Amino acid sequence: MKVVIVGAGNVGMTLARTLSEDAHDVVVVDRNEDLATRIAEELDVSVVRGNGSRPDVLAQAGVVKDGGVDVLIACTDRDETNLMACWLAKRAGVPRVLSRVRDLEFTDTPDWAQDLGIDVMASPERSLSREIASLLRFNAAVHTSELFNGRAGSFAFHVEKDSPICGLSLRELGQKYPQLGAIVVYVERGEDGFVPSGEWTAQEGDVCFVVTLHERVTAIQKLFDVERQKRLSRVIIVGGGKLGTNLAKRLCSNVPKVETTLVEKNLEKCERLAREFPDVKVINGDGMDSDLMKQLGVDKANGVVAATSNDELNVIIAALANINENVKTVAVVRKDVYKELEDRLPVDVLVNPNRTLANTFLRYIRYPSSAGMLSLIDRIGAEMLEFLLRPGNPAVGRRIMDLNLPRGILIAVIKRGGKYLVPGGAETLQEGDVISVFAMSEKMPEAMHFFKVD
Amino acid sequence: MNRRIVFLLLALIGAIVAGTMFAASLIAAVCHWPDVQQLLKWSLGALGVCGAIAMAAFKKRRKNDPPEHITGREAFVIVSLSWVIASVIGALPYTGCGLTFTDAFFEAMSGFSTTGASILTNVESLSRGVLLWRSLTHWLGGMGIIVLCLAIIPFIGGSGIELFKAESPTPIPEKLTPRLSQTALYLWLVYILLTVLETIALKLCGMSFYDAVNHAFATMATGGFSTRNASIAAFGSPAVEWVITVFMFLAGVNFTLHFLFLRGSFGAYFADDEFRWYAGITLIVTALIAVCAAGAGMAQPLSQTIRHAAFQTVTILTTTGFGVTDTLQWPYFVHLILLLLMFIGGCAGSTGGGMKVLRVMVLTRSVKNDMLRTLQPKRVLCVRIGGKPQENDLVRSILAFFVMFMILLGVMSLALTWLGIDVLSSLSGVLACLSNIGPGLGQFGPVSNYAAVPTCGKWILSFAMLVGRLEITTVMMLFMPSTWRR
Numbered sequence: 050m051k052v053v054i055v056g057a058g059n060v061g062m063t064l065a066r067t068l069s070e071d072a073h074d075v076v077v078v079d080r081n082e083d084l085a086t087r088i089a090e091e092l093d094v095s096v097v098r099g100n101g102s103r104p105d106v107l108a109q110a111g112v113v114k115d116g117g118v119d120v121l122i123a124c125t126d127r128d129e130t131n132l133m134a135c136w137l138a139k140r141a142g143v144p145r146v147l148s149r150v151r152d153l154e155f156t157d158t159p160d161w162a163q164d165l166g167i168d169v170m171a172s173p174e175r176s177l178s179r180e181i182a183s184l185l186r187f188n189a190a191v192h193t194s195e196l197f198n199g200r201a202g203s204f205a206f207h208v209e210k211d212s213p214i215c216g217l218s219l220r221e222l223g224q225k226y227p228q229l230g231a232i233v234v235y236v237e238r239g240e241d242g243f244v245p246s247g248e249w250t251a252q253e254g255d256v257c258f259v260v261t262l263h264e265r266v267t268a269i270q271k272l273f274d275v276e277r278q279k280r281l282s283r284v285i286i287v288g289g290g291k292l293g294t295n296l297a298k299r300l301c302s303n304v305p306k307v308e309t310t311l312v313e314k315n316l317e318k319c320e321r322l323a324r325e326f327p328d329v330k331v332i333n334g335d336g337m338d339s340d341l342m343k344q345l346g347v348d349k350a351n352g353v354v355a356a357t358s359n360d361e362l363n364v365i366i367a368a369l370a371n372i373n374e375n376v377k378t379v380a381v382v383r384k385d386v387y388k389e390l391e392d393r394l395p396v397d398v399l400v401n402p403n404r405t406l407a408n409t410f411l412r413y414i415r416y417p418s419s420a421g422m423l424s425l426i427d428r429i430g431a432e433m434l435e436f437l438l439r440p441g442n443p444a445v446g447r448r449i450m451d452l453n454l455p456r457g458i459l460i461a462v463i464k465r466g467g468k469y470l471v472p473g474g475a476e477t478l479q480e481g482d483v484i485s486v487f488a489m490s491e492k493m494p495e496a497m498h499f500f501k502v503d
Numbered sequence: 504m505n506r507r508i509v510f511l512l513l514a515l516i517g518a519i520v521a522g523t524m525f526a527a528s529l530i531a532a533v534c535h536w537p538d539v540q541q542l543l544k545w546s547l548g549a550l551g552v553c554g555a556i557a558m559a560a561f562k563k564r565r566k567n568d569p570p571e572h573i574t575g576r577e578a579f580v581i582v583s584l585s586w587v588i589a590s591v592i593g594a595l596p597y598t599g600c601g602l603t604f605t606d607a608f609f610e611a612m613s614g615f616s617t618t619g620a621s622i623l624t625n626v627e628s629l630s631r632g633v634l635l636w637r638s639l640t641h642w643l644g645g646m647g648i649i650v651l652c653l654a655i656i657p658f659i660g661g662s663g664i665e666l667f668k669a670e671s672p673t674p675i676p677e678k679l680t681p682r683l684s685q686t687a688l689y690l691w692l693v694y695i696l697l698t699v700l701e702t703i704a705l706k707l708c709g710m711s712f713y714d715a716v717n718h719a720f721a722t723m724a725t726g727g728f729s730t731r732n733a734s735i736a737a738f739g740s741p742a743v744e745w746v747i748t749v750f751m752f753l754a755g756v757n758f759t760l761h762f763l764f765l766r767g768s769f770g771a772y773f774a775d776d777e778f779r780w781y782a783g784i785t786l787i788v789t790a791l792i793a794v795c796a797a798g799a800g801m802a803q804p805l806s807q808t809i810r811h812a813a814f815q816t817v818t819i820l821t822t823t824g825f826g827v828t829d830t831l832q833w834p835y836f837v838h839l840i841l842l843l844l845m846f847i848g849g850c851a852g853s854t855g856g857g858m859k860v861l862r863v864m865v866l867t868r869s870v871k872n873d874m875l876r877t878l879q880p881k882r883v884l885c886v887r888i889g890g891k892p893q894e895n896d897l898v899r900s901i902l903a904f905f906v907m908f909m910i911l912l913g914v915m916s917l918a919l920t921w922l923g924i925d926v927l928s929s930l931s932g933v934l935a936c937l938s939n940i941g942p943g944l945g946q947f948g949p950v951s952n953y954a955a956v957p958t959c960g961k962w963i964l965s966f967a968m969l970v971g972r973l974e975i976t977t978v979m980m981l982f983m984p985s986t987w988r989r
Binding site: 316319320322323324325327330331332333334341344345 | 885892
């Protein structure tokens with residue numbers, strides 16, 4: 050496929066690298082000379098220098114009638130440029146255009162994307178704030194990602210020493226807790242990772258990836274970690290940018306009785322935030338000011354999120370706040386290099402909005418016509434695909450245990466009517482079910498083939 | 504400054520007041536009251552003079568002049584002076600009853616500013632026509648002479664907003680409708696409707712029609728002039744007292760809420776932040792007074808104690824100032840609580856005076872925010888009204904208002920003590936005039952009046968009433984030299 054990427058920032062770079070590794074023809078458009086030169090040197094892509102919202106620049110990149118471009122991705126940090134580039138591409142007959150948007154109201158409803166004729170409009174701040182909120186709420190979880198718009202999700206937990214499931218095999222677990230409503234899809238043990246079989250026995254230190262319904266998470270969490278079971282009561286967010294404010298808003302409206310403090314350096318921004326969010330304690334100050342943070346009760350907080358625009362600052366703020374067992378620290382980083390440091394930094398979770406965005410776009414390019422929604426579990430390289438079982442699908446009317454699913458492919462959640470369930474092996478699939486299938490990324494094509502999804 | 508438009512509008516406003524007086528004289532003529540001549544003479548005289556000035560000012564307009572425009576400076580002058588002129592015209596009929604001009608002006612200003620402070624020792628000696636005029640001054644002043652002008656003088660149009668702002672008794676003037684004249688008309692219609700309802704209710708409680716109309720005028724304007732020497736106590740009817748309590752309470756509510764209610768949003772009252780405070784203050788203070796009075800072992804049935812407690816609370820809070828009993832016979836606690844109530848006043852945008860519940864509410868919240876900031880100096884907060892964030896400018900202007908209010912109270916009380924009036928009477932008297940209530944404490948208590956004040960003191964109190972009605976800034980602007988610069 051021929052892909053044009055407008056904007057060579059962090060997101061554009063990641064996309065260009067991954068797509069060219071996937072053997073696509075990539076053209077990158079950026080007006081910054083230095084960046085363009087760097088890309089031309091580092092990656093096997095062609096580069097066009099210029100403003101991506103101008104027709105002649107885009108024409109150089111092949112965005113003209115019958116120019117053969119299949120996809121255009123606009124991911125500069127200016128909405129106007131992105132939307133203009135998308136519009137020009139659509140007019141030139143590019144079949145699929147994808148755009149990043151910074152202003153959250155554009156992604157409030159899917160209508161905007163539809164009206165503007167853009168196939169995907171994504172703002173990572175929204176999905177990321179949702180992810181952070183659930184990481185804070187289920188504070189034993191080291192990873193979460195959503196399924197079915199948040200009704201279900203995958204969560205990763207450490208098996209602690211005093212956990213009641215320590216020493217139980219998966220089969221015994223199912224017998225002991227028949228009403229669990231959860232499925233263990235993946236286990237990390239030391240350097241290894243695998244999809245567990247019935248004989249797998251839980252050990253202290255294992256990281257279990259569990260898929261379950263949202264209302265069951267608290268109960269599941271208790272099985273893994275008895276001690277961290279505490280209600281979220283005080284959260285400190287440093288940085289009043291889009292991500293920080295969106296998170297504060299989400300916490301106030303979704304988590305009962307949580308005291309949310311937002312620390313922001315810019316006074317004018319603080320005033321605007323104080324007007325907009327009556328329930329948030331807005332503090333005009335510096336997150337690096339440890340006296341201030343102590344005054345705000347950082348030692349009694351059970352969630353600290355560093356979401357300023359500076360990666361290094363975020364890591365340091367989160368590390369500084371990581372002073373006891375009860376606090377969960379989250380640092381927002383945008384540079385890829387932090388992925389390598391993930392396990393070595395004294396920070397509980399690193400989240401990367403640029404990666405989230407790049408993943409959204411990649412997902413769409415890799416499985417363009419798939420009927421369903423794909424979620425990535427980036428940390429372990431696994432994917433979850435949601436799709437509808439149409440009449441005539443060979444799986445309809447059969448029990449899951451009789452399907453003979455290839456190893457490593459699991460049916461994690463079923464949406465039947467308005468209800469969601471985590472199925473056992475004896476569950477019979479029905480026409481009209483929406484199922485969510487788990488597989489490692491390299492096995493996903495096989496899974497799609499198995500269920501006749503294309 | 505555009506002097507022509509100032510003269511024109513002042514003359515027109517004078518003509519409206521004189522016209523109302525003329526209407527009163529017609530009623531007196533129809534009813535064969537003895538004071539027809541007196542009213543007719545003065546009203547026609549004033550009408551003639553105002554009409555002549557208005558014509559002159561109107562004719563002076565040259566063809567090529569730009570369209571009329573009223574800026575803030577003209578608005579302050581027009582509004583302040585119009586109230587003085589109205590009081591001068593309104594004072595004319597009283598001079599025929601043997602009052603000095605000082606006394607007559609005091610009485611008229613007290614009427615228009617809906618204060619209800621009187622220098623008349625024997626109200627019942629006045630003839631019926633003059634008494635009706637006395638109540639009418641309340642009624643005109645209650646909703647506002649300017650609001651009336653905006654509703655009926657067509658050419659003011661859009662530039663009237665400055666006038667509206669300068670007169671309306673609220674820190675946040677709001678238009679109910681896109682067009683100002685429409686808003687003014689609706690406000691007056693709501694006002695008239697409530698007045699009619701109260702008249703009917705009072706009539707049903709056994710008052711004579713004449714008394715019912717007069718008291719309805721005085722209640723809806725939160726004025727406080729009665730046709731009897733003993734005020735409401737003269738009727739000795741619990742039903743009348745309850746009816747007046749309820750309508751005083753309604754008059755102290757923001758008229759925007761009445762309008763919204765009549766337009767069909769029945770939850771408008773309790774959805775309003777200020778109204779909840781207003782109702783809360785009323786209930787709590789009533790309970791406090793009732794408990795205190797009952798505990799003091801006053802020899803009266805409990806129902807009467809509660810009724811009088813409610814009446815006194817509402818009459819002071821809404822700045823009406825009707826009397827139902829001599830509160831000075833009640834425990835000291837009640838004296839002080841009533842004195843403190845005098846500071847608060849009715850809701851913003853009501854006919855009540857005082858500092859307004861809204862200002863007290865905003866100040867309280869701003870103080871709370873300041874305390875939170877003391878605890879956490881870096882915290883950023885804002886004051887909200889009904890959940891809506893407010894600009895810091897509003898808090899600042901309300902603080903300025905509060906400071907000016909206190910300074911004026913201090914200076915004018917000082918002046919009264921200079922004239923030999925005792926401290927409590929001076930303070931409460933000036934406060935009662937500044938807040939447009941009427942009766943104060945001490946020698947200005949509910950069963951006494953302002954007759955004994957020296958001439959100079961009466962002018963000071965008249966000024967207090969004017970400043971209080973126009974919410975200080977409008978009048979104080981007249982003393983700023985830059986207002987008068989051409």
